[in-house]
Amino acid sequence: MNSVPGVSAPADGLPADRPRAGLHALVVEDEPDLAAIVGDYLRRAGFDVTVLHDGTQAVASAQQHAPDVVVLDLGLPGLDGIEVCRQLRTFSDAYIVMLTARAAEVDMLIGLSVGADDYILKPFSPRVLIARIDAMLRRPRQADAEPEPDAPPRRVRELGPVIVDLDARQVWVGGNHVHLTRTEFDILAALIRRPGVVVTREHLMNTVWDSDWVGDTHVVDVHIGSLRRKLDDRGDDRLIETVRGVGYRIDTPTPSSAR
Incomplete structure (x- = not known):
């Protein structure tokens, strides 16, 4: 198992069991040995695990079993990982981690833009992989859009044609509802909460992912690119301004009444 393609570390010395009661992980990988290693690690981390090798079967399984986490390879028979992710996002709010041998930014961007976390x-x-999943699980899931009867007015921000409901986690552009992934919304919210301030990539990583994050800050730039496209944020007068070499800044939002 130590020489399985795609794995850069041996599979022995698995991490100690950690409680993940009731959490279900779906592993979709067409290399059986690699899929077995990933599934083994997830089981030792306390997940119930389903391992599949075909994209079409993965979508059907997710519809039936509603996984909490999906580990998804890009190169799959049946449906490829991009299309699987796209279809999952029509009915599932699972955390999705894509595995890819494609280092080109365009491939990462496509994967993240269709809903991968x-x-x-x-x-x-x-x-x-387990550390990255742990970091995602510490983030909140989609908030309930229906407020409690005696709850205070929701926090809504207007930024030109963009309206952001921070509590309902919903966004409109020019009056049209825009679907953002969990990560895209969390990045936007982190910028809105520090209006007019340059927010570093490191701060976004710590806020949106986790202070124990083990990835690189380039993932922030990829998500920002996807977020800008969905918000139609382009041209010289951009809502999200890049501060070269540092991070990003958003103009001061204007409070609005709850929708």
């Missing part, structure tokens, strides 16, 4: 380049360490 993170990507890991092959070869990778299964321990790193």
Whole structure:
């Protein structure tokens, strides 16, 4: 098992069991040995695990079993990983980590833009994969859009044609609802909460991912690119301004009444 393609660390010395009661992980990888290693690590981390090798079967399984985490290879028979991710996002809010041997930024961007939360380049360490999943699980899931009867008004921000409901986690552009992935929304919210301030990539990593994150800050730039496209944020008067070599800044939002 130590020489399995795609794995950069041996599979022995698995991490100690950690409670993940009730959490289900779906592993979709067409290399059986690699899929077995990833599934083994996830089981030792406390997940119930389903391992599949075909994209079409993966979508059907996710519809039936509603996984909490999906580890998804890009190169799959049946449906490729991009199309699987696209279809999952029509009915699932699972955390999705893409595994890819494609280092080109365009491939990462496509994967993230259709709803993946993170990507890991092959070869990778299964321990790193588990650490990345742990970081995602510490982030909140989609908030309930319906407020409590006696709850205070929701926090809504207007930024030109963009309206952001921070509590309902919803966004409109020019009156049209825009679907953002969990990660894209969290990045936008982190910028809005520090209006007019340059937010470094490191701060976004610590806020949106986790202070124990083991990836690189380039993932922030990829998500920002996808976020800008969905917000139609382009030209000289951009909502999200790049501060070269540092991070990003968003103009001061204007409070609005709840929708």
